[in-house]
Amino acid sequence: MRVCVIGTGYVGLVTGACLAHTGHHVICVDNNEQKVKMMKAGQSPIYEPGLSDIIQKASQEDLLEFTTDLAYGVNHGDILFIAVGTPALPTGESDTRYVEAVARGIGSHLEKGYKVIVNKSTVPIGSGDWVRMIVLDGIAERQKASGGGNSISGDEAAAKLGIEFDVVSNPEFLREGSAVYDTFNPDRIVLGGNSDKALSMMEELYQPIVKRKFGEDPSLPPVPVVKTDLSSAEMIKYAANSFLATKISYINEIANICDRVGADVVQVAKGIGLDSRIGTKFLQAGIGWGGSCFPKDVSALIHTSDDYGYDAHLLKAAVDVNKRQRTIAIEKLQHELKILKGKTVGLLGLTFKPDTDDMRDAPALNLIEQLNRLGTKVKAYDPIVSQSGIGQGLSGVVVETSPEQLAYACDALVVVTDWQQFLTLDYAAMAKVMNNPVIIDGRNFLDRKMLQKAGFRYVGIGCS
Ligand SMILES: NC(=O)C1=CN([C@@H]2O[C@H](COP(=O)(O)OP(=O)(O)OC[C@H]3O[C@@H](n4cnc5c(N)ncnc54)[C@H](O)[C@@H]3O)[C@@H](O)[C@H]2O)C=CC1
Numbered sequence: 001m002r003v004c005v006i007g008t009g010y011v012g013l014v015t016g017a018c019l020a021h022t023g024h025h026v027i028c029v030d031n032n033e034q035k036v037k038m039m040k041a042g043q044s045p046i047y048e049p050g051l052s053d054i055i056q057k058a059s060q061e062d063l064l065e066f067t068t069d070l071a072y073g074v075n076h077g078d079i080l081f082i083a084v085g086t087p088a089l090p091t092g093e094s095d096t097r098y099v100e101a102v103a104r105g106i107g108s109h110l111e112k113g114y115k116v117i118v119n120k121s122t123v124p125i126g127s128g129d130w131v132r133m134i135v136l137d138g139i140a141e142r143q144k145a146s147g148g149g150n151s152i153s154g155d156e157a158a159a160k161l162g163i164e165f166d167v168v169s170n171p172e173f174l175r176e177g178s179a180v181y182d183t184f185n186p187d188r189i190v191l192g193g194n195s196d197k198a199l200s201m202m203e204e205l206y207q208p209i210v211k212r213k214f215g216e217d218p219s220l221p222p223v224p225v226v227k228t229d230l231s232s233a234e235m236i237k238y239a240a241n242s243f244l245a246t247k248i249s250y251i252n253e254i255a256n257i258c259d260r261v262g263a264d265v266v267q268v269a270k271g272i273g274l275d276s277r278i279g280t281k282f283l284q285a286g287i288g289w290g291g292s293c294f295p296k297d298v299s300a301l302i303h304t305s306d307d308y309g310y311d312a313h314l315l316k317a318a319v320d321v322n323k324r325q326r327t328i329a330i331e332k333l334q335h336e337l338k339i340l341k342g343k344t345v346g347l348l349g350l351t352f353k354p355d356t357d358d359m360r361d362a363p364a365l366n367l368i369e370q371l372n373r374l375g376t377k378v379k380a381y382d383p384i385v386s387q388s389g390i391g392q393g394l395s396g397v398v399v400e401t402s403p404e405q406l407a408y409a410c411d412a413l414v415v416v417t418d419w420q421q422f423l424t425l426d427y428a429a430m431a432k433v434m435n436n437p438v439i440i441d442g443r444n445f446l447d448r449k450m451l452q453k454a455g456f457r458y459v460g461i462g463c464s
């Protein structure tokens with residue numbers, strides 16, 4: 001099928017490249033010329049395992065193109081994905097201005113015929129109808145500009161030009177760091193809309209993925225497709241992210257109680273997770289959840305609830321627990337070192353999670369800010385950030401190029417990101433060059449005994 005994806009960030013680029021890999025002809029549009037230049041040269045502007053290979057292969061097969069020309073993309077696609085960012089405004093609500101600009105742009109370029117416009121971005125409940133209205137405004141504005149009469153409505157203009165379209169909500173559930181894997185091995189595909197024609201085109205688009213042709217295990221049953229109305233599909237996205245964030249806040253709350261009563265949250269998580277009603281995933285206690293989505297999506301849902309006069313107590317509590325959790329490493333450092341002023345702390349990891357270069361709302365940024373405020377010198381080592389130029393944009397932290405350099409003259413280390421590489425560092429050598437070999441494992445993922453053998457005092461979260 002012919003597809004256009006507008007916005008080539010973590011979601012748009014992965015979606016576009018993976019759909020091209022499954023045999024569709026995809027044009028990806030972005031208004032960032034630098035990014036488009038890189039992608040045309042076969043490079044991925046983001047770090048995402050497996051993505052560069054897919055981009056290169058699909059481009060060579062002429063199934064994937066990149067452009068800044070929205071009209072070209074809109075005219076090509078029978079299905080047009082909107083995959084631009086929806087960051088949080090200071091009020092917590094979702095900033096939909098980029099979606100609006102794209103929807104208006106689509107309207108101004110639609111030609112005679114039928115298109116499906118897909119909200120892939122995470123958008124507030126009700127956005128399906130809103131996008132339809134903005135697209136119609138775009139069509140009407142173009143008609144007015146070309147002398148079609150100042151009072152013409154979007155519906156009238158669309159009818160006059162023979163333009164037909166439907167809006168579908170198709171929320172995305174991929175995780176950064178495993179985005180390509182998640183796209184080919186989804187737990188479900190959610191399609192919201194009220195047009196059978198649009199929904200069946202979407203089902204056809206996803207057939208190779210539904211049938212697991214590119215998945216890890218093609219013998220598994222087909223991927224479930226949840227077909228529902230627009231608002232429910234939009235709500236499914238917010239409800240899923242809010243549930244996962246709340247689950248982590250829950251285990252962090254339990255971890256804090258474990259610390260006080262002398263229990264071990266890692267054992268507790270294992271013990272409760274084996275109950276299939278609870279499940280083992282997303283029960284890793286630590287220094288809190290971050291990233292570009294959980295914080296903004298939980299805030300957006302709270303904001304929507306407020307708009308409807310409903311006080312979302314549980315979601316607010318999940319956010320509060322997370323805020324407090326971002327200070328846990330500081331409390332533990334104060335307990336170990338007493339005075340933090342004049343001390344040097346080394347952070348192992350900067351990105352909000354492993355296998356990504358994304359630092360949006362990363363817990364590391366909070367830590368750096370808090371430590372700087374307390375007069376502590378902060379150094380950091382991160383497998384991606386230390387090797388790329390990203391670290392240059394950071395203030396209040398010296399980004400070192402090796403774990404050994406990081407450890408040198410440090411009074412404590414804090415594990416901020418659970419990068420696999422951190423499991424096998426030469427901790428004995430690192431302990432020797434530190435002022436004080438203490439390690440706060442903010443992700444509870446290093447081996448306590450190994451660290452102790454290497455000469456460290458090991459402190460976990462909820463298992464100290
Ligand atoms: N990052 C993630 O893991 C996930 C993100 N989402 C949602 O997907 C959406 C996109 O998120 P990301 O990919 O992280 O965003 P991003 O910020 O990485 O990428 C957005 C892209 O859109 C481009 N863009 C902005 N305005 C444009 C315009 N008018 N025309 C063309 N391109 C334009 C930007 O240049 C950028 O390349 C958000 O709503 C997010 O909540 C959903 C699931 C996972």
Ligand SMILES: O=C(O)[C@H]1O[C@H](OP(=O)(O)OP(=O)(O)OC[C@H]2O[C@@H](n3ccc(=O)[nH]c3=O)[C@H](O)[C@@H]2O)[C@H](O)[C@@H](O)[C@@H]1O
Nearest residue numbers: 172173174175176248282283284288289290291293352353
């Ligand atoms: O909407 C989105 O953008 C995406 O948000 C999350 O994906 P992502 O933010 O990439 O990363 P996660 O693996 O979910 O981790 C989020 C944060 O929670 C933390 N986390 C995760 C799991 C856990 O057990 N404990 C924990 O503290 C991670 O360290 C990280 O800071 C969801 O998992 C995806 O399904 C969703 O599509």
